[in-house]
Amino acid sequence: MIPKNTIYEWSKVIKQRSWTFRDNLSVGSTNHLINLLNEIFQASHSNANINQKIITPTKSVHSITDVRLNAGFHFLYCNQQNIVLGHDGYDNYQAPWDIDKQTSIFLRRMWAKGMIEFKQQDITGESNELLQCKETIESVRVIEGSVLVNIIRNFTYGEQEVLKEARTLVYTNELYNAKPSSSISTIPQAEVEYETTIKLSSEYLLRYSMLTYNLHKIHYNKSYCINIENLPTTIVHGPFMITLLMHWIHQLKPGLKLKSFKYRNYEPAFINEDLTLAILRTTDAYKYTLVIYNRELGKKYIEGTLLVS
Numbered sequence: 001m002i003p004k005n006t007i008y009e010w011s012k013v014i015k016q017r018s019w020t021f022r023d024n025l026s027v028g029s030t031n032h033l034i035n036l037l038n039e040i041f042q043a044s045h046s047n048a049n050i051n052q053k054i055i056t057p058t059k060s061v062h063s064i065t066d067v068r069l070n071a072g073f074h075f076l077y078c079n080q081q082n083i084v085l086g087h088d089g090y091d092n093y094q095a096p097w098d099i100d101k102q103t104s105i106f107l108r109r110m111w112a113k114g115m116i117e118f119k120q121q122d123i124t125g126e127s128n129e130l131l132q133c134k135e136t137i138e139s140v141r142v143i144e145g146s147v148l149v150n151i152i153r154n155f156t157y158g159e160q161e162v163l164k165e166a167r168t169l170v171y172t173n174e175l176y177n178a179k180p181s182s183s184i185s186t187i188p189q190a191e192v193e194y195e196t197t198i199k200l201s202s203e204y205l206l207r208y209s210m211l212t213y214n215l216h217k218i219h220y221n222k223s224y225c226i227n228i229e230n231l232p233t234t235i236v237h238g239p240f241m242i243t244l245l246m247h248w249i250h251q252l253k254p255g256l257k258l259k260s261f262k263y264r265n266y267e268p269a270f271i272n273e274d275l276t277l278a279i280l281r282t283t284d285a286y287k288y289t290l291v292i293y294n295r296e297l298g299k300k301y302i303e304g305t306l307l308v309s
Contacts, residue, residue: 002096002105002145004142006098006099007096007140007142009099010099011137011140014094014137014140015136015137015139015140017136017137018134018135018136019093019135020133020134020135021077021078021081021133021135022078022130022131022132022133023077023078023130023131023132023133024130024131025069025131026077029076029077030070030073030076033073033076033208033243036204036207036208037243037247039204040200040204040244041196041198041247041248041251043198043199069131069157070247071116071118071246071247071258071261072239072244072246072247073243074116074155074163075239077131077133078131078132078133078153078155079212079213080093080213082215085215086104086109087104087228088107088108088109088216088217088218088228088229089215089216089217089221089224090109090214090215091215094135094137094149094151094169095171096140096147096149096171105147105171106147106172106173107172107173107175107228107229108171108172108173108174108175108176108229109169109170109171109172109216110169110170110172110265110268111167111170111237111239111265112148112168112169112170112264112265113168113263113265114165114167114238114262114263115165115166115260115261115262115263116163116164116165116166116242116260116261116262117164117165117259117260118258118259118260119160119162119163120160120161120162130157130158131156132155132156132157133154133155133156134153134154134156135151135152135153136151136152137150137151137152138152138166145172145173146171146172146174147170147171148168148169148170148171149168149169149170150166150167150168151166151168152164152165152166153165153166175229175230176230176231176268177230178232187278187280187295191281192278192279192280193278193279193280193281194278194279195276195277195278195279196248196276196277197274197276198244199273199274199275200236200240200269200271200275201271201272202222202271205219205220205234205237205240205271206220208237209237212239214237216237218231218234218235219234219235219236220234221234222234231268231270232270233271233272234270234271235269235270235271236268236269236270236271236301238265238302241265241269241292241301242263242302242304244277244292245261245290245302245304246258246261248277249279249288249290249306252279256308257308258307258308259307259308259309260306260307261307262304263302263303263304264302264303264304265301266299266300266301266302266303267299269301269302273294273297273299274296275292275293275294275301276292276293276294277291277292278293286307286308287305287306287307287308288305288306288308289303289305289306290303290305291303291304
């Protein structure tokens with residue numbers, strides 16, 4: 001058990017800090033991500049069912065200067081610098097730290113939940129236009145032997161505030177322990193408006209890691225996953241699942257004006273598992289429930305509420 005005063009001393013220091021990342025919207029990054037997403041959804045078409053609507057692939061950006069910041073694409077930009085890496089390969093700049101010993105405190109970190117506010121729709125600009133993100137630590141909470149760090153990210157483009165993101169990372173020394181199969185009968189088939197099933201390979205995860213400058217070993221190093229964190233294989237990125245959901249609903253309902261997406265991750269999604277993306281029916285025309293699950297395995301990976309205007 002980590003002494004609470006160690007966490008307290010670190011949290012006092014870290015909450016006083018802020019980080020500003022500057023980036024440029026990139027035609028290359030946008031096209032690479034669009035191509036990756038199109039490949040994934042096109043591969044799912046052979047498994048289409050009556051609730052699945054086949055989507056037309058998004059066209060790549062043809063102009064060398066015109067770049068569109070689609071929903072979920074902000075994960076491409078203003079990312080960690082990967083200068084001081086933890087043993088797990090991820091940047092330690094916001095990780096709980098023993099100030100006296102100058103050492104890391106926790107073995108593992110996981111993406112737990114988050115929220116995205118879309119303050120501007122359909123941001124389109126020049127490839128050399130500056131996108132800026134300011135990060136702060138909103139809160140640090142100790143729950144039993146784990147620490148939850150809530151990070152706020154405010155994006156500006158030119159003079160406009162375009163997006164606000166909150167993300168919560170959980171730090172722990174507990175090794176992965178598979179949950180017993182749970183019943184997800186709380187998602188009746190009759191409530192599903194659309195669904196599609198995809199499968200993510202290790203190559204897909206590696207390509208997304210490269211696009212988002214993410215060196216976290218749990219996404220590409222199977223040996224590390226098995227021998228260090230007790231995971232059976234590599235894990236799908238939390239942001240990747242959000243991007244998949246945002247891209248999918250945008251293709252199904254291109255006229256939607258997004259306000260916010262609030263979500264929670266329930267358990268890790270592994271490579272080569274069937275991941276069913278679903279939009280659930282609702283009586284509220286301005287609210288959608290989005291979920292990724294596997295009914296056969298009894299797993300719910302992520303669920304969120306999308307508000308539109």
